[in-house]
Amino acid sequence: MAAIHLKQVRKTYGNGPKAVDVIHGIDAEIADGEFIVMVGPSGCGKSTLLRMVAGLEDISSGQIVIGERVVNDLEPKERDIAMVFQNYALYPHMTVYQNMAYGLKIQGLSKSEIDERVQRAAAILELGALLERTPRQLSGGQRQRVAMGRAIVRKPAVFLFDEPLSNLDAKLRVQMRLEIQKLHASLRTTSLYVTHDQVEAMTLGQRMIVMNRGVAEQIGTPAEVYARP
Ligand code: ADP
Ligand code: ADP
Numbered sequence: 001m002a003a004i005h006l007k008q009v010r011k012t013y014g015n016g017p018k019a020v021d022v023i024h025g026i027d028a029e030i031a032d033g034e035f036i037v038m039v040g041p042s043g044c045g046k047s048t049l050l051r052m053v054a055g056l057e058d059i060s061s062g063q064i065v066i067g068e069r070v071v072n073d074l075e076p077k078e079r080d081i082a083m084v085f086q087n088y089a090l091y092p093h094m095t096v097y098q099n100m101a102y103g104l105k106i107q108g109l110s111k112s113e114i115d116e117r118v119q120r121a122a123a124i125l126e127l128g129a130l131l132e133r134t135p136r137q138l139s140g141g142q143r144q145r146v147a148m149g150r151a152i153v154r155k156p157a158v159f160l161f162d163e164p165l166s167n168l169d170a171k172l173r174v175q176m177r178l179e180i181q182k183l184h185a186s187l188r189t190t191s192l193y194v195t196h197d198q199v200e201a202m203t204l205g206q207r208m209i210v211m212n213r214g215v216a217e218q219i220g221t222p223a224e225v226y227a228r229p
Pocket of ligand 1: 013014020022040041042043044045046048049
């Protein structure tokens with residue numbers, strides 16, 4: 001687990017006359033173990049900020065600190081984070097087991113350690129009976145569980161979620177939201193979660209970052225944010 005500090009983080013896409021400032025100097029401190037929900041209108045920079053924390057996008061200026069380390073120049077795999085996307089991004093030709101094991105194999109963990117972590121994640125997420133299936137043979141909710149499983153087996157210091165439930169139907173969204181809540185209650189992994197859904201924001205967020213046009217307009221608890229006239 002680790003705290004995240006964003007210090008005057010800026011992002012400009014392109015350069016010269018075509019330069020577009022997208023993130024205008026965001027400062028935020030996310031405590032170790034905290035669950036932060038980020039909301040804001042489409043195009044305000046939520047994904048860009050998340051991708052900068054993940055290391056999928058260069059930081060134009062400022063600093064991102066995860067734990068004790070300035071991660072600006074670190075590769076995604078060196079940052080000790082795991083990311084869950086809305087489109088799952090599973091490997092279609094691998095089984096559920098292989099999808100969850102893959103990242104651990106790359107890390108060079110032993111077979112027995114990999115097996116222990118995969119089986120444990122499968123038990124938590126009720127995927128035990130589906131380990132030999134490929135993603136094509138799964139429902140949307142099951143795929144999203146595998147995506148979650150692939151993140152939790154890594155035991156990362158930080159989880160990043162980019163609208164992970166937005167492709168699910170209403171019933172599954174509720175179910176997965178409760179699962180994410182349970183997961184955080186037991187793992188206490190520092191989490192940054194982007195959503196458009198107010199119910200998700202209110203139930204999952206210990207605090208919220210309200211983004212607008214590339215600035216953090218408000219940072220506070222859901223009660224504080226939604227009490228605003
Ligand atoms: P959000 O996730 O809040 O919808 P994004 O972070 O995706 O917003 O986008 C923020 C702004 O940055 C938008 O105006 C978008 O058009 C712009 N943008 C995103 N990616 C790029 C890119 N690769 N090149 C140029 N502009 C981009
Ligand atoms: P490889 O890529 O080396 O051919 P796999 O990725 O299929 O092998 O599997 C890696 C290890 O995990 C192997 O030891 C395999 O026996 C084991 N394994 C694969 N699927 C399962 C499963 N459903 N339950 C338990 N162990 C499994």
